[in-house]
Amino acid sequence: MIPNAVTALALCFGLTGVSMAIGGKWDQALACIIIAGVLDGMDGRIARLLRAQSKFGAELDSLSDNIAFGTAPALILFLWSLKAEPRFGWLAALALAVCCALRLARFNARLDAAEQPHKSAGFNTGVPAPAGAGLAFVPIFLWLISGSEWTRVWYVVMPWTLFIAALMISAIPTYSWASIRIRRDWRLFALAGVGLLGAALIVAPWHTLLVVALLYLGSLPLGLASYARVRRRRASLLAPAPEPAAPAHGH
Template structure:
């Protein structure tokens, strides 16, 4: 009897990044389940957890030298569901279902914009001519950040208990606006472009530690403050990228 060739085994090093991506996908979909049950804070926590997992899977893949085309495609699929479909449905169920037509179109717009942004990102992976990327910037608001910004009315509602932040018209307009920011061509900061001076490294560490403590003590105010800081930094990113662009043209 002929003996077949033993199959190739997979190492934990190759599986770990994709397993983390799958966990992020599970967290995003579980957020929808919590929203259906009316457990809004758990739904948002699930999306935040998905964002954390999405932030580390790529770094772990590079650290372990386990990058693959399969992993990149899985990551984009997970991002589309966790940061496009899930936030749109959660916010629809939380507030904007009171506007069946306008609210649903706002949810559709956000989910579609997230998918389009991720499709653009995949299409440009092998493209050399990427002015924003070469300067250390991103094009448009990343999908995980867009999901975080989309929940800003919810953060404020949880922090203040003011019904105005749950107004379906306000939430619909805000959700659609964040979707537009995701597919826009504006330069936004990436982790690579934020490089604090070595002389203030201890102060930066202290700020991160305080922010983490604030997140534990006052999660909703802290998340709202993070969104406000990111929005405030967007004009600075445009100015900084414009300066780099002019320097390149002069050179």
């Protein structure tokens, strides 16, 4: 019950974000999606700690992610900017929602697959749904920080939305929590960094989230290079040893 309740709470926060957007409360709408992302990161860990994993919970988690990080962000972006050009703007919003659903369907279809090269190496395939929602909100972060209307015009927001939708269904390897290894002598610094991040989110939330989003974007080419190194290392380990050369015979 407990992890499923957390998942249902994340779903409710996602839908509440849409309600806030309808009322023009953009900062509260984004806060609801962010809280949904935090809850989404907690439910799976709670289920593992309580040994309460279930097929029902996995399906509920996928449906919650689709609404909170696909449908809700698409509607928020449409209401905030894309409705200025209803035809093309709605297509971009649909693309974000549909690509999120396709990404989650691909993830579910591969749960029982024996061979998952990215997952076995500690990587995700494509940008995860919560990260995709956060990246899609970058124009709103800029608008909340600067108040500049150029970040809100539909012909700026629409290509960005399509770009993020494409990243979600792409096959590029991206870093996952499983691929992060912190050395023992760096753990205190990591804990201090987490504390400072929490303080920054309270003091300057939109600046902090913008920096986090840009750092994540910057990690995408690093993930590609890191996975390429892993593949080369695996290939060298699996390659057959060269046969010894035959001794030369004299005449």
